[in-house]
Amino acid sequence: MAALSPRDAAAVLASAIPPPKKAANLLDPFSLKRVLDDTTSEVVLERGYVENVKLSNLKMSIGVITCAIALAAQFYPKKFPENKTFLIGCIILYVIFNVILQYVNLTKEKQYILFTHPFPGSFSGTGLAISSKLPRSSDMYTLRIESADSQHILALPPVELTKSVTKWFTKDGVLAEDIFWDDVESLLDTYENESRKSK
Template sequence: MGSEAGAKKTINLNDHYAIKRILDETVSEVILAQGYAENMTLSNIKMGIGVLTCAFALIAQFYPKKFPENKPILIACIILYLVFNSLLQVIIYAKEKNHILFTYPLQGSFSSTGLAISSKLPRHSDLYTLQIASSDPQSIAAHSSVELTKSVTKWFTKDGAFAEGIFWDDVQKLLDEFESEPRKTK
């Protein structure tokens, strides 16, 4: 089941982000334990764009000439910084959305698409929503997405102890439901 046998995880139930983080991390553990490999392509692209963005800022800051002489370099670096930072925001907004994990297809499976796992825990709400979908919904191998919405009170005691086994089972059932779903029809 969980990765840390016998170790109880306890959190502050007033910390919305801690609740979501522990649930999201456990979802990733469950999915990866089932043989799926994490697809880091989007993360690597975001990191590459971030490094380029920082490089433009560093060039603008440390270019060896003083101000009036370096004006064209400063203008170019500022424009490139804005362009790449905007591109990063577009990727986060359009592609990443609420996704916490992208995977490759299972090793040895006939599917050509992995999983796209997303979650939501609205502020001031106890309803956690977990969705499993195909990472390429346009693929002929794509399954219909499945969703689970439950109160976090089902997985935490009143003193903040995480009932990891119960949550692990719920995620496993949702994954089983996704894998048994028929493929989408075009």
């Protein structure tokens, strides 16, 4: 097999390095929060936690049912007004399932960005629930780690980190990933140390 030229080797190396994470607009808190939230999830999963997708699956199931209701109403073989009763039923069901979805969002999902199962091999009976906040008129990002089941007997006290996003983003909107990664890992260490103290 022929050796790669220096130019080809450099191209292969460059393609193997992922591009830096960047916020589309530094003035848009949703853009900044999305980058930070996604990176937080990467750090936690890289640590060995396994994502609990039960809530996501529930929301997807409700969404699929809602879409099926809309499709049934659209393609029902009879024409209006013969299908009037069927359409009224579909509208009522569509509203009910949308209300259920909003209820799940408001009461279960809240500001959480990630739920996990208990750490593999640990004796903890609860995983993590990770949430974040970045108010519209503030540069202060708050990351919170707590037990996924706060009522569980082994639930630990939550830990929080609040810092200005200016500590993690350059003026071009590029995330200083190594700094943010270290901060998230330190917060995880603090939470896991609480777990060891409780034993």
